Amino acid sequence: MEMLCSEALVSAGVARMEPAPAGPGAGWPVWKMPGHILLNEGRMRAHKAFGDILVPCAPTNVVISVKSEKARERLLYSSNAIEGVGYGFFDEPEEFWSPSRMALYKRMGFSAIYMPATTLHAVMTEVTGKGHDHHAVNINGTDLYRDLADFGPDMARIAGRSALDL
Template identity: 60%
Template sequence: MKCLHPYCPNGQGAASWDEVVDSPELKARKDDKPVLLAALKADFGALTSVPVAKALPVPNQALVSRLLHLCPCLFNQIDVPATAEAIVHLCEITLGTTINASNVYDAFLVQYPKKETFKFPPIEGCRIGGTVMEMLCSEVLENEGVPRMPLDEDGWPVWRSPGHMLLNESKMRALQALGDILIPCAPTNLLISVKTEAARERLLYSANSIEGIGFGFFKEAKEFWTKSRMLLFKRMGFTAIYLPDTTHEAIFAKLKADGDEVRAVNLNGTSLYRPLSIFGEDMRRVVGRSSFDL
């Protein structure tokens, strides 16, 4: 995830605060630039494992919001609620690499409430945990070759393939009841429903008989291995549900013991339950093409 903070531990930040302040994306007014630059140079150096809150560099809240968006590392130094994007970035810093399908569960554990293991934690966490889960999924797609679609000036996504769009932002919020992330695909677009650790009925009914994909950090294998649950997932339109590799292994150990492996298939005749580690490969294979290949 992009961060322009000159001291960003991922080593890909701006060369200096001067470059950040002059960034066209920041849209800093000429009168604000000297004050902002002086404050950033004076107070905002390297990140710390025990964060210490610094005063806002300028009173202009809109400018500070744009600055935080461009430099998510600043949530380690400024006492405002972290965005979901910032949490994902701080997870990446902790892992020391970008987030992909093979390590997204590790990233989830980094930010796990009350057991956080951030190398450089935010002063205040994100207040909407579900949005963090969606951004973790989005970041996986981004780094697996299915990038997030930009928004136009009116807030509509600019359709591109390969690409994905978030249904919780701007004009697409009206469709959020259908899912969290959309991937263009024939014969119907794929709608990804992102969950945390428990499926419950929330996952079951999120596909709404449209072609659904489940993505979550589910820890209870018993939620998935009953005959009725497998039938209901297929009835509700799920093509695949991606789970942590250990949960996936536990499900199939039980299904094998009961002789029910044949039931864990989708309408295409392929596996309904799949490990998170192959999520990126699967989405990359079908984006802009046919979901029959899932």
């Protein structure tokens, strides 16, 4: 799943920063912007606990937590109260639509959670139908839940720039 997410970033123009093969910087990513780093390669493995992929931004980097089809508590606690983004092929919309769950995602530091269009539609139909759409915004006042198709363009817009625009 991480490689699929990485490929979505590359397709949007956010290059993958490969670890340097040799020399004093061996194993550290070779920086280029806009770019992203896999946190399971080279010397970045020590930071894997923070998430799966890092996109350098200001004032804080964005860390992407990649999950498959189920969010459960694994997604919730993966953000570590830093600027977080969730990415997955989530297929259980009920994991996302309660006001308490939306509040927890924001409290844990999520700026956006990307999911398939069908799941997003089901989530937002429930959220707006119950009058809870004011909960489905992030700390920046933009949509918390987003279509997977928007992931690459959104990351390309903020990579090496401001995460406050997410």
